[in-house]
Amino acid sequence: LSPTVNFALRISFYCALCLVVSALAAVACLLVNGGRTVKNMRIIKAFVKTFKYFFGLRFEVKGLENFKVEGPALIVSNHQSILDMMGLMEVLPDNCVQVGKKELMYMGSVGLIMYLGGVIFINRKSTSSAKMVMSEVAKTMVTENTKVWVYPEGTRNCTGDLLPFKKGAFHLAVQAQVPVIPVVYSSFTTFYNPKTKLFTSGKIKVEILPPIETKGLTSDDVTDLSDRCFSTMRETLFRLSGHPGEAKDSS
Ligand SMILES: CCCCCCCC/C=C\CCCCCCCC(=O)SCCNC(=O)CCNC(=O)[C@H](O)C(C)(C)COP(=O)(O)OP(=O)(O)OC[C@H]1O[C@@H](n2cnc3c(N)ncnc32)[C@H](O)[C@@H]1OP(=O)(O)O
């Protein structure tokens, strides 16, 4: 098979798997929990955790104990590909919902399963409405004791580096006065590259970093908090991906 055909087949298979399994999982969620609730994430996680075996992907996870903070927290991680849903579900703590773009809601059964799992949809094209939704989330995550997972790059990026962070996630953490827990996935570039049509089996290193406290911080500290997270995550990304040189060059 030519690499292009092989890539197309594997990606199509991934999408088909997501669509079919989402439909099955939606039935399970409705039967068990009856509607939209973060409790459904446990069911979704159990299904998605089997996907890695179809693609020969292995996860090596470090730092899971850093999720064991009492109460709500904001989790931020790097976003490389639609394949990230496997890595997300590999480590997802209980009572945790994700922030996603609203377009995802219209992906058939995949949109339905996200809705049932409690995913918070934002309109990226309207900063003011996205900010409003996220301020609301800052309140509910405290009263309902949930964790929130945000991809602060705001879009997929499979270059082996990080895009500059959007601020919304860090405003959210400061408004809710909850700790920020960074999670870093090693670069996919050795086994997955949509530009060169590469998609083979591979190993992904995942590291959950220690929580960064935000108690007492105000909106004036958001940029600083975001910059701190960015530099620790970028360093970790290069270390996990085995490019220690790049970490030095980039200062
Ligand atoms: C069973 C099988 C199933 C198979 C299938 C699997 C299903 C699995 C189920 C479930 C998994 C679900 C997985 C979902 C995955 C989704 C992934 C995505 O969709 S990633 C895209 C969306 N995510 C984001 O975009 C990040 C969040 N974005 C932000 O936070 C942005 O900041 C945003 C949208 C709020 C604004 O973006 P701006 O482009 O306008 O950029 P800015 O620079 O950040 O903001 C502009 C100004 O507004 C201020 N600002 C932002 N937020 C603020 C706030 N809350 N309060 C006050 N000021 C704020 C900022 O400080 C900035 O101002 P100054 O430049 O600093 O002066």
Ligand SMILES: CCCCCCCCCCCCCCCC(=O)OC[C@@H](O)COP(=O)(O)O
């Ligand atoms: C109506 C039928 C539509 C068919 C859809 C095919 C199903 C595809 C399944 C893939 C499911 C994986 C979930 C993907 C979540 C994700 O990773 O979204 C990417 C966006 O966050 C980032 O936005 P951007 O990079 O800016 O497009």
